[in-house]
Amino acid sequence: MRTDAWFGRLANQAAAHYRICGRSTYHFARAKLQHDPVYRLILTEALIPGAARIVDLGCGQALLATWLAAAQECYHAGRWNSICPVPARIASYRGIDRNPAEIHRARQALGDAVELDVGDAGSALLHGATLVVLLDVLHYLDYEAQRQLLGAVHAALPANGLLLLRVGDHAGGLRARASAWVDRQVLRLRGYGNSRLHSRSLADWLQLLTEVGFTTREIARQQSLAYANCVLRASPRAH
Template identity: 30%
Template sequence: MTTVPLAGSARALSRASRLQRAIHALRTEGDSRGRESFAIGLGLMIGCTPFWGVHFGLCWLVGRAFGLNRLKMYLAANVINPLILPPLFYAEVQAGSLVRRGHLLTLSWDMITSGRVWDFGTDLVIGSVVVGLIVGIVGGVVTYAARRPAQDPFFQLLVRRASDRFLDSGITAWEFARGKLSGDPVYAAALAAEFPAATGTLLDVGCGQGLMLALVAEAQHTAGRGEWDTTRSDPPQFTRLVGVELRPRVAGVAKRALEHEADIVAGDGRTAGLPAADVVLLFDVLHLMPDAGQRELLRAIRAVLPHTGRLLVREADADAGWRFRLVRVGNTMKAFLTGHWRQRFLFRSQTAWRTLLHEEGFEAHVQPMGQGTPFGNVLISAGLRLDGR
């Protein structure tokens, strides 16, 4: 399996500004558990040395030489700050004295004024290596233990390629894609369990900046290049990708990331005139509408689904206790920060979601979708009711 960038990510990287590419390189270089631990350890060791003013240069040169993340190295070096310098200096001078003389040093003002300042400096330099080595090893081990190993390297490859599509739309869009695709379990679950060998048209209503569509596009490109992991379920084979997004600016980001690969419509899914689709996605959309709006959108989707079609809904479970309250707090904060202070939400329990879908002509299966997160979400897979009602 190679890591040659696919068309979408390569296109975005070529259009990104020099600053965007530099930030991309600094954020992604040395991005493995072992290399990150090594970078943090070396950064702490460099921070312990008394070579103030050149720590940045040292981190840059050492990081480049060993293929480590230079940004993380420099941040680790700056953990050694003025607040802890006095006890650190004392420990380093004493460590240097132990190495050179075999005993601790009795510090006094007379020692400095009597011409022994060079001995003091030598002790400091030698001791900084000893203390820095200890601090670096401890920091590296803690980092290695704290960072969980990649559970699914192949999926992370798809995430990297999909998120790179958003780089030329801005660092914020790129970072959001990286964090959301890798941290939200719904994307991996949908790709692995709901899309195998799926064909026809994939319609994402409320697609945002097109994260799921980008992930599907990368999965299909990867399979087309013969790089698909054969131990996994078959990749999707959609012939058309369509996204509908209410916010014009966000729809523009999706269009740019999925240029020539998906049709992105800026509009309201209830009135935009949805195309016929074999699979429809509705992630975190329904709770933003009142009851009448939820029903109107579900009816519009039902009208474009064939009898074999599937609807995937991700929503919060209002019966999930404190996990649901976290979802509500997150949505409220997002509405406030984006200027939508009057936004109202209509959350339901998973039983109520199933009832709503049944009333609107769907037969639904619900499964938890908060694995690895503190949020009380569920994924609902629904097909048209067999009785046709």
Template identity: 40%
Template sequence: MVPNALIETASRPYRAAGRFAWHFASAKLRLDPFFAHLLAHELIPDGARILDLGCGQGLLAAWLVGAHAWHRHDAGRAWPARWPAPPMPRSIHGIDLTPRDVDRARIALQAHESCVRFVCGDIRVAPFPQADVVIACDVLHYVDANAQESILRRVHACLDAGGVLLLRISDAAAGWRASLDRAVDFGVQVARSGRTSGLTVRSEAQWLTLLGDLRFQVTIRPMGHGTHHANRLLIARPAG
């Protein structure tokens, strides 16, 4: 179980960005298993340069910075016993299309602007810096199939040797659970940005074929439970 104090530490900076930003951060960090999974399974190395595609209001950065600070102060009595020490990234570069979310991210993480940067831009065309870890959590289904392939090609090019892409997707072949995921994502899209573009979804097998064609080696992990059982985390490493 994720300690409440860790969630509170990571979401507290969003108070400065408004009640919505704070409540959204608290709920997302508490309910979405993606964030805890990153720490529990040591998926991000210490000192990594991170590229966060579709970063939203910067929750990944807040989570990693908050976890590192909280562990440093409270590890002896409260850090989950089975979790390794959290990483402290060298840099985090976030890109998101929604100006309001980027503004919230900048306000919340302004104390860390020396190593955390947020850009308002379209991941289909925005420049990608060289990275050790690329995060694409619930974002590629918002662009069309050609753009998905183009983005993944550019991810492959920007990853240094030994780098990794952490890609969370919803398996379109997972029946009603996948349909529910699409409905939720469509609603979130409208609520956060006012955009109503369609979603481009693929089955787990189709994602694996695409990533294989682009010379990634992939490990799959389930990334949901209950109604979100369709979620998968694809851990993709450039094969050459």
């Protein structure tokens, strides 16, 4: 089977968990898992270490958890694609989001298989995490809260722990403005009115991570007409 078709099938399998939530949630999950390049990247680049204890801050409807579960199912059913390394078996997943509707959808889809809590990323308990995930979340926090959260993540992670994040690169230009516009529409649709977003250029994100105590590696830049993002993997320097 061609690689695109194989990933499409995996996305369908993961999205099927959301059928119980209704058509729009299901179709959103399916479209996101099929077209957002970060999900493929997570498997092709083995971005999730084995036995990870994951805390996914701003998890939304926990697409990451369903994606990883579908990968495990597919691997154990003998339908794996050799373009990807063997998928990591995680030890635990805890998703936290401030939006109760997202957590409700995630619970409907995933049941008791994972831990899901409504809460603010800034005050989340990170104890025990070996992998903290922040995918497209940090710009929702104000600048000081971003620094404090990254500091808390650094303090909580063990020496071999990891922070996996994706940030927008708002260095300017049409793409950055389009991306900010899309983000503002999503906020309005989710009932957050005209809340401000707190974007940075990629250079600023990298500087902030360094200041907080991380050594950061760029994994991939992802861009379309409407956005410019970067997936980063950050390891804590010695505490």
